Amino acid sequence: MVEQVLLNGNPPIELTLKPSARARRLSLRVSRLDGRVTLTLPRGVSRRVALAFAEDKAAWIRRQMAEHPGEVRPMPGTALPFRGAPLTICAAPGRSVRLHEDRIEVPEKDPGRTPVRLAAFLKHHARRVLIDASGHHASALGRPHGRITIRDTRSRWGSCNSKGDLMFSWRLIMAPPEVLDYVVAHEVAHLEEMNHSPAFWAQVEGLMPGYKAPRRWLRENAQSLHRYRFKD
Numbered sequence: 001m002v003e004q005v006l007l008n009g010n011p012p013i014e015l016t017l018k019p020s021a022r023a024r025r026l027s028l029r030v031s032r033l034d035g036r037v038t039l040t041l042p043r044g045v046s047r048r049v050a051l052a053f054a055e056d057k058a059a060w061i062r063r064q065m066a067e068h069p070g071e072v073r074p075m076p077g078t079a080l081p082f083r084g085a086p087l088t089i090c091a092a093p094g095r096s097v098r099l100h101e102d103r104i105e106v107p108e109k110d111p112g113r114t115p116v117r118l119a120a121f122l123k124h125h126a127r128r129v130l131i132d133a134s135g136h137h138a139s140a141l142g143r144p145h146g147r148i149t150i151r152d153t154r155s156r157w158g159s160c161n162s163k164g165d166l167m168f169s170w171r172l173i174m175a176p177p178e179v180l181d182y183v184v185a186h187e188v189a190h191l192e193e194m195n196h197s198p199a200f201w202a203q204v205e206g207l208m209p210g211y212k213a214p215r216r217w218l219r220e221n222a223q224s225l226h227r228y229r230f231k232d
Contacts, residue, residue: 003047007054013061015039015054017047026053030064035071037061071229074118076111080104080228082122084176089114097121119230126150126173133181134166137188137207145191154226157218158183160190171225175218182214 007013016038023042026049030037041050054061072078079086082104091108092098097117098105104121106114127150138145146164158168166187172180185208193200204211 005051007051007058007061009058009062013037013054013058013065017041017050019043026050028054028057028061030061035065037065072227073115073229075114076106076108080118081174081225082125083173084179089118115230122173123150123170126168126170129173129180130168130170130184133184134188137185138191140207141188141192141203143188143191145188157222158187160187160194162194164191171228174225174228175221176214179214179218182208182211182218185211186215 001019003017005015005017007015014037016036018038019041021043023040025042026045027040028037029040039050039054041047074080074089076089076091079088081087082099087099088103090103090105091111091114092105094105094107095109096107097120099121104118106117127148130150131148134145134148144164145166146161147166149165149167150170151167152171153167153169156169157172158166160166166184168183168187172183182204185204189200189203189207192203208214
């Protein structure tokens with residue numbers, strides 16, 4: 001059974017103990033997405049031995065946690081990236097989220113709902129931009145796309161199935177515009193080439209010349225978009 005424990009120290013380390021019948025040795029992992037620390041226990045290893053192992057590795061764990069700051073809960077006074085620009089979140093009178101050049105205003109009433117409101121705001125804008133970009137690239141390719149679905153996925157930023165249906169992560173709206181555009185061009189190119197062959201990448205290049213720079217940005221910065229936690 002998965003268990004949460006605290007390792008002593010300054011500050012204490014929250015540790016998830018995860019028994020595994022398949023693991024062959026004790027292993028520690030610090031998530032690059034949210035900074036969570038997981039200790040995997042093989043069958044037959046006692047809790048006492050596992051915690052002693054973690055205590056011995058405490059300095060390493062803290063170094064890893066410092067490199068990966070962990071989750072950010074978007075609230076007034078913090079910043080949220082939108083279209084690649086960090087915007088300060090400000091509480092203000094009103095009943096809706098409002099976008100300004102340098103800030104995002106959220107209703108000052110019931111501040112606990114701020115993350116949920118911001119998620120809805122991001123999804124709304126992401127859907128509009130992703131639909132427009134998909135139509136643009138599909139038209140340039142000369143191939144119609146199917147249904148467009150917007151989700152919050154960790155394993156992929158977009159997908160295209162054999163029916164031509166497209167799926168995108170709404171968190172792309174937090175990335176620079178050219179990064180979102182690259183992901184859409186990538187998935188739309190699959191309408192022509194359902195693979196990653198040289199012919200596929202030629203289609204991507206035709207839809208978005210210079211795609212390699214935003215592709216590299218996404219590869220290097222993807223985890224930063226997943227740091228923001230909008231749900232309890």
